[in-house]
Amino acid sequence: MKLALTEDQALIRATAERVLAEASTSAAVRRAMDSAAGYDTDLWRRIGAELGWCALALPEAQGGLGLSAFEQVLLLEQMGRRLACLPYFATVCLAGQLLAQAGRESARARWLPPIAAGQLRATASFEAPLAARRAGDGWQVSGRIAQVLDGASADTVFALARIEGEDALALFAVPADAPGLRRTALQTWDLTRRYAALVFEDVTLDAAARVDDPARLAEGLRRAQAYARLSLAAEQLGGAQACLELTLAYTQNRKQFGRAIASFQAVKHRCAEMMVKIEATRSMVYGAAAGAAAGAPTAVLACECDAAKALASETYFWCAGEALQLHGGVGFTWDYDPQLHFKRAHAGRHWLGAPERLREALAAHLLEPAP
Amino acid sequence: MNAAAANDEAAFRAEVAGWMRAHLAGRFAKLRHRGGPGDEDFEPALRKEWERELARGGWTGLGWPKAYGGRGLSLERQVIFHEEYARAGGPGRMGHIGETLLGPTLIAYGSEAQKRRFLPRILDGSEYWAQGYSEPNAGSDLANVQTRCRLDEARGEWIVDGQKVWTSLAHESDWIFVLARCEPGSKGSKGLAFLLVPLKQPGVSIRPIRQLTGSCEFNEVFFDGARTAADHIVGRPGEGWAIAMALLGFERGISTLGQQMHFGHELELVVAQARASGAADDPAIRQRLAQSWIGLRVMRYNALRMLADAEDGRLRPEALIYKYYWSNWHRALGELAIDVLGEEGRLVHQDEARRRLQQVFFFSRADTIYAGTNEIQLNLIAERALGLPREPRG
Numbered sequence A: 001m002k003l004a005l006t007e008d009q010a011l012i013r014a015t016a017e018r019v020l021a022e023a024s025t026s027a028a029v030r031r032a033m034d035s036a037a038g039y040d041t042d043l044w045r046r047i048g049a050e051l052g053w054c055a056l057a058l059p060e061a062q063g064g065l066g067l068s069a070f071e072q073v074l075l076l077e078q079m080g081r082r083l084a085c086l087p088y089f090a091t092v093c094l095a096g097q098l099l100a101q102a103g104r105e106s107a108r109a110r111w112l113p114p115i116a117a118g119q120l121r122a123t124a125s126f127e128a129p130l131a132a133r134r135a136g137d138g139w140q141v142s143g144r145i146a147q148v149l150d151g152a153s154a155d156t157v158f159a160l161a162r163i164e165g166e167d168a169l170a171l172f173a174v175p176a177d178a179p180g181l182r183r184t185a186l187q188t189w190d191l192t193r194r195y196a197a198l199v200f201e202d203v204t205l206d207a208a209a210r211v212d213d214p215a216r217l218a219e220g221l222r223r224a225q226a227y228a229r230l231s232l233a234a235e236q237l238g239g240a241q242a243c244l245e246l247t248l249a250y251t252q253n254r255k256q257f258g259r260a261i262a263s264f265q266a267v268k269h270r271c272a273e274m275m276v277k278i279e280a281t282r283s284m285v286y287g288a289a290a291g292a293a294a295g296a297p298t299a300v301l302a303c304e305c306d307a308a309k310a311l312a313s314e315t316y317f318w319c320a321g322e323a324l325q326l327h328g329g330v331g332f333t334w335d336y337d338p339q340l341h342f343k344r345a346h347a348g349r350h351w352l353g354a355p356e357r358l359r360e361a362l363a364a365h366l367l368e369p370a371p
Numbered sequence B: 001m002n003a004a005a006a007n008d009e010a011a012f013r014a015e016v017a018g019w020m021r022a023h024l025a026g027r028f029a030k031l032r033h034r035g036g037p038g039d040e041d042f043e044p045a046l047r048k049e050w051e052r053e054l055a056r057g058g059w060t061g062l063g064w065p066k067a068y069g070g071r072g073l074s075l076e077r078q079v080i081f082h083e084e085y086a087r088a089g090g091p092g093r094m095g096h097i098g099e100t101l102l103g104p105t106l107i108a109y110g111s112e113a114q115k116r117r118f119l120p121r122i123l124d125g126s127e128y129w130a131q132g133y134s135e136p137n138a139g140s141d142l143a144n145v146q147t148r149c150r151l152d153e154a155r156g157e158w159i160v161d162g163q164k165v166w167t168s169l170a171h172e173s174d175w176i177f178v179l180a181r182c183e184p185g186s187k188g189s190k191g192l193a194f195l196l197v198p199l200k201q202p203g204v205s206i207r208p209i210r211q212l213t214g215s216c217e218f219n220e221v222f223f224d225g226a227r228t229a230a231d232h233i234v235g236r237p238g239e240g241w242a243i244a245m246a247l248l249g250f251e252r253g254i255s256t257l258g259q260q261m262h263f264g265h266e267l268e269l270v271v272a273q274a275r276a277s278g279a280a281d282d283p284a285i286r287q288r289l290a291q292s293w294i295g296l297r298v299m300r301y302n303a304l305r306m307l308a309d310a311e312d313g314r315l316r317p318e319a320l321i322y323k324y325y326w327s328n329w330h331r332a333l334g335e336l337a338i339d340v341l342g343e344e345g346r347l348v349h350q351d352e353a354r355r356r357l358q359q360v361f362f363f364s365r366a367d368t369i370y371a372g373t374n375e376i377q378l379n380l381i382a383e384r385a386l387g388l389p390r391e392p393r394g
């Protein structure tokens, strides 16, 4: 295995870099944060219809481009770097991957093409299952999910439920306007990502709403979860890189004691430490993605992606804190960008598994008695 | 990579593993996993014999060009060798400084006569080298070396006076490469020469320095009218700094890739000890074990990125982080190792498992000092990779 970008991969990265540098500026991010939808609707149309980003890593048979986790990671890194406010993560990295990994054939054919085309805003939650009761041919689903990414704006919610009286899970596609589904937008500190609380009160669904392939669900869930962590890690990597870039620009410009503050060794060393952590994280994220692209078995994939998420979460939060500190007073203002990263880094740290939890899982794996 | 190439690589891997199994046995068996950093004084004579065994098997100079007796193997194969060597518990290499530092430097900058004279004896394990850079007043500020040399035209010899310090394995070496001032009154990186000096002569005396670990891996080396032939200079007088820096460039070479196997083995020992001592039940220790494992993966991927970069012959600025990363990772592993030992940690242990853990703990403190201290590494990263203003220089 080699960790070099092919020409095509370099092109994907360069395109993402260029498009987002222009479309997801600080001003644009702040406009999206203030908007009702919480995201940039024009940019969302563009990446779906023109740029094919939603299709990137989805299977070709269902309208995707069939590229790997590696290309996906390169794109997400740039989105994180630019704090892109989009329903992309929920739609593609949560719902899309969950369907691709655990969906039954007919459901994949029904749901993946619109996701790949950027025509559907979807989300998924697979951490806390709801309760599903058989009702004739169909189902009745009840329960509450405390925080669902883009839960208020998504058209379709893919929700996991435990089947009553059976020791089994099932995955359902629930339309946003299903009677009995109550969605409450939540106020978040990090305004670049929106969450909603969802309450399901006897939501009635027909048989076709069940979208999982029962034979693949358990394994598919683990894989989808691993991909989600890797995806978030890639975004966090990009965010950390942005923190370093902001800090380099600011400290080389700002003068105190008659010289640029970047010439003080205490400042230089902290920038260098940021780079060390960022490059280590980049190695981990790219390595995990390359392993995923090469078809790593589920247990290996899970460890690698847990490691990537744990490391990226720590790196991002640390770099955001350093950026804030090295900006001095302006770092504490609303108008400068370090605060955006600080909040996003904090919010992401505790999502999809906090580093402490992921490391505990890794330790358990590492300490398993040798076979 | 196509299937044929993959097969070839697998066959090569099997060949290395098979050779190591067959040869790191018998009288060499006791060298397994020994002689590494912090353990250099273990059986040096036998380890030199092991070097000659390697040479007979064709396992030295893997990356050197064939024209100079090397095997001209690809980077991938060299990595495979280092990995399998470490996996088999291959001992710390006595010939490391000659093979990975001086050899490549001579191949790139040496005269034909120097190549013919020195390279074969590095390859066959008959001559060993020490690195004479640091001095009492030239450590991080290496350009401040004060050791002098002058050419005695009549006798056709360089005469060297001065002192080197922290010279690893000088007491086990035959030759030393010396950075010395050939232009009296010159300052900094100007006016230096890169000389090849025999250690076994009356003008050289070597005094071991006892290390924190209690053993004597490094030395003071005194030059008092020491002599070496006029043509034992690499580059021209005045070019010493450029040659010395080029040599350090080889230090970040591929042998550091095999190092990870070695690190992986150490982590396994820590995990085994944690299980045995019950430390594995402590949530804080578990967090650190996982952290350590993550770092090991990071180093593997760092290396794969570095390899990919090396394809076009130049390392990217990111490569500057690797030394800082591995040395600090290793130091943290050492701290974890000693904490896993708990109360036992303060006693000196002779059994292999616990001795190794203590060795990692103590010797890893040197990792962040030699080959550029942590602080110097951060300066380099800040200045060369991030383009921040340079440190003031005296």
Ligand SMILES: Cc1cc2nc3c(=O)[nH]c(=O)nc-3n(C[C@H](O)[C@H](O)[C@H](O)COP(=O)(O)OP(=O)(O)OC[C@H]3O[C@@H](n4cnc5c(N)ncnc54)[C@H](O)[C@@H]3O)c2cc1C
Residues within 6 Å of the ligand: B130, B131, B132, B133, B134, B135, B136, B138, B139, B140, B141, B165, B166, B167, B168, B169, B218, B366, B369, B370, B371, B372, B373, B374, B375, B376, B379, B391
């Ligand atoms: C085990 C071991 C083996 C060695 N083997 C060899 C060998 O074989 N050959 C050889 O030539 N040398 C060898 N060395 C020497 C090694 O290269 C030096 O110790 C190292 O370069 C540091 O120099 P110094 O010891 O003089 O420390 P100093 O340079 O005096 O540094 C002391 C402290 O000051 C800090 N410092 C210095 N300058 C700066 C700066 N500009 N900015 C911020 N902080 C600074 C350093 O980081 C360090 O923390 C070895 C050292 C060790 C520990």
